[in-house]
Amino acid sequence: MLFYFFRRLGRALVTIVGISVIVFVVARLSGDPTLQLAPEDATPEELAQIRSELGLDKPIWMQYVVFVEHVAQGDFGTSIRYQQPALSLVLSVLPATLQLGLSAFVLSTIVGVLLGVVTALKRDTWIDSGLRGVVVVGQAAPSFWLGMMLILLFSVELQWLPSSGRMSLAHMVLPTMALALSSVAVVLRLTRSAMLETMSADYIRFLRSKGMSKSLIVWKHALRNASIPVIAVLGLQLSYLIGGAVIVETVFNWPGVGRLMVEALNARDFAVIQAGALLVSFFTVGANLLVDLLFGLVDPRIRYE
Amino acid sequence: MSKADAMAAKVLPLMPEPTPSEPLVEVRDLRIQLRSRDGARLLNVVNGVSFPLHRGRTLGIVGESGCGKSTTALALMGLLPGSARVAGGQVQFAGENLLAKSEKEMRELRGAKISMIFQDPMVALDPLFTIGDQLAEPLERHLKLSGAALRERQVSLLQAVSIPSPETRLGQYPHQMSGGMLQRVVGAIAIACNPALLIADEPTTALDPTAQAQFLDLLARLRDTYQLALIVVTHDFGVTARLCDDVLVMYAGxxxxxxxxxxxxxxxxxxxxxxxxxxxxQAQEDRQGRxxxxxxxxxxxxxxxxxxxxxxxxxxxxxxxxxxxxxxxxxxxxxxxxxxxxxxx
Structure with a gap:
């Protein structure tokens, strides 16, 4: 198990390095920030001076080496737009994103898995078909549309919940729902099909022939066997919910990393883009590492491979 | 009595000799219908099967795939698939009709009084749990064993099915064992609570020839030691000849x-x-023949x-x-x- 863990950890570090290269290059592909910083009537000499102040006149590989050197010391550069360290800028909005992403993740895990098990056990009943209808809507409806519908219903018509900002717990409800619904749908559908498959396995029949109770068969044996694909998809959902809440954050005016990144991209604020993307990718790689570890814990065949 | 028999006898006390006139199992005119795939028709998959079976005796049910032999076995366990239903007949077991019992009542009998061994041992056990855990389940549920008594019983059950170094094996997972070994584990689980009836559905089909012979010998030994009534479902007359007292041949239900x-x-x-x-x-005669x-x-x-x-x-x-x-x-x-x-x- 320890060997298994270190191998996965090594793979995660390689991934982080790869991501840093991509983030660095892609940010530069988005355009030249000097044009936005300089006044409209700037001379070519002035532009060249700004470039050399920012280090943009050096070859790109040298820029990357400098970037890595600084990052290793915790320095992600300074935001061109805010004139603040990029890292502290991103860290200041990270809690808002984590709060929203993690609550949506917990919600979709619990609801998705529970309903997935229920629909598998009640296959072809009205509960099953009803919930599968919800799944189709959840997967088909874009989150911005869903967010606006929720605002229309709960904020405008019923006036139960606030529609924007991050002041209280009540402010979390609508964005969490808008963010979680598609995840609930994905997790539910996958849990259902994985449960259907394991429930028809031979060892389930043998368990029944041992006189085991239905609840023990379902919750101890079937769910654990079905959990392997579910864990894989939960890992994807975790990184999606933390890194990909851009649209929902925008709709609900939620002050998170997603919104900051959109603004930074528009301003070609390289340092912020890099810091934000790297930080989010840390969570993605971390989520994948967690998934790998859970696989090992759940399945002895993976542990002993 | 061989060493293995003596070992087995130590695990479970021998049952009193049954009265020879009373069969333990008496199946009368069992009829089972299966809903066809499109749901439009009911097929008579088992069509009036009857047989008696005494303790210590073995019945072989023989036939081609789809003749209803496995369905008959599952009906005795109360484990028919949802698309099948009992359309008539009785299954008398120790004086009670199993077909009249509720699912809850059957759950008390399954694994305790009636057990079953399935065809493929490689998929009969949950891959995510240890042998010991899966062997403990029926012991905890039916015999309410725990702690040292449970552990002792687990070890002696593995000894009864001739598994070497049982203490080590208890901590292992199914993927760490061979098919023949796993079928022995399945056998140990099946006899864990000292059942009266053991049903084996193609128990050796998935095993290699050496493991087949060993497992048939094991079944015979368990039957004799515990006076099990044994039903062997097979398509192989060789298995029947080796193990059975009576044969029932099925065709088209x-x-x-x-x-x-x-x-x-x-x-x-x-x-x-x-x-x-x-x-x-035939190994000897007619070698040139097709x-x-x-x-x-x-x-x-x-x-x-x-x-x-x-x-x-x-x-x-x-x-x-x-x-x-x-x-x-x-x-x-x-x-x-x-x-x-x-x-x-």
């Missing part, structure tokens, strides 16, 4: 012949039984002929065979066969 194993081998009365026996590959097979296709249960189901493939067919299905007729010595010409052949 019906019993075509039933009797003591020697009777069936020496004087098969039904042409289907005769054809099955002739199709057994494998004998039965002409034609296994029957389509949705389109059974009006008369005898075997008539389209029968070499001795007569006009009468196409008109009326033949009843089971007594041939003497507990031997019955359903063929219009059974008296002549």
């Amino acid at each position: 019906s019993v075509v012949e039933r009797g003591p194993v020697r009777e069936i081998f020496d004087h098969p009365r039904h042409p289907y039984t005769q054809a099955l026996l002739a199709a057994i590959p 494998l004998r097979t039965i002409e034609g296709q296994p029957p389509d249960l949705a389109r059974l002929p009006q008369g005898c189901a075997f008539a389209p493939r029968c070499p001795n067919v007569r006009p009468k065979c196409h008109e009326l299905p033949p009843p089971l007729r007594e041939m003497g010595d507990g031997h019955v066969a359903s063929c219009w010409r059974a008296g002549e052949v």
Whole structure:
């Protein structure tokens, strides 16, 4: 198990390095920030001076080496737009994103898995078909549309919940729902099909022939066997919910990393883009590492491979 | 008594000798229907199966795939799939009709009084739990064992099925063991709570020949030690010859012949039984000859002929065979066969 863990950890570090290269290059592909910083009537000499102040006149590989050197010391550069360290800028909005992403993740895990098990056990009943209808809507409806519908219903018509900002717990409800619904749908559908498959396995029949109770068969044996694909998809959902809440954050005016990144991209604020993307990718790689570890814990065949 | 027998006897106390006149299991006119895939029709997959079975005795149920032999076994366990239903008959077990019992009552019997071994040991155990855990489950549930008593029983059960170094094995997972070893574990789980009836559905089909022979010997030993009533579902007459006292031959959901194993081998009365026996590959004689097979296709249960189901493939067919299905007729010595010409052949 320890060997298994270190191998996965090594793979995660390689991934982080790869991501840093991509983030660095892609940010530069988005355009030249000097044009936005300089006044409209700037001379070519002035532009060249700004470039050399920012280090943009050096070859790109040298820029990357400098970037890595600084990052290793915790320095992600300074935001061109805010004139603040990029890292502290991103860290200041990270809690808002984590709060929203993690609550949506917990919600979709619990609801998705529970309903997935229920629909598998009640296959072809009205509960099953009803919930599968919800799944189709959840997967088909874009989150911005869903967010606006929720605002229309709960904020405008019923006036139960606030529609924007991050002041209280009540402010979390609508964005969490808008963010979680598609995840609930994905997790539910996958849990259902994985449960259907394991429930028809031979060892389930043998368990029944041992006189085991239905609840023990379902919750101890079937769910654990079905959990392997579910864990894989939960890992994807975790990184999606933390890194990909851009649209929902925008709709609900939620002050998170997603919104900051959109603004930074528009301003070609390289340092912020890099810091934000790297930080989010840390969570993605971390989520994948967690998934790998859970696989090992759940399945002895993976542990002993 | 061999060392293994003595070991096994230590695990479970020997049951008092059953009264020979009372069968432990008495199946009477069991009928099972299966809803067809499109849901439109009901197929008669088991069509009036009857047999008695005493403790310490072994019945072999023989037939081709789809003849209803496994369905019969599952019905005894109360584990028929959702698409199947019992359409009639009785399964008397220790004086009670199992078919009248609720699912809850059957759960108390399964694994405790009636156990089953399935075909493929590689998939019979949950891959995510240790052998010890899966062996403990019926012991905890039915015998309420725990702690040291549970541990002791687990170890002695593995010893009873001749698994070496049982303490180590208890902590291992199914993927760390061979097929033959796993089938022994399945056997240990099946006899864990000292059942009276053990049903083995093709127990050796998935094993290699050496493991097959060993497992059949093990089944015979467990049967003799614990006075189990044993039902072996198989398509292999070799298994039957080795293990069984009586044989029941099924074709298209019906019993075509039933009797003591020697009777069936020496004087098969039904042409289907005769054809099955002739199709057994012979090691010595007829080496140059081709494998004998039965002409034609296994029957389509949705389109059974009006008369005898075997008539389209029968070499001795007569006009009468196409008109009326033949009843089971007594041939003497507990031997019955359903063929219009059974008296002549």
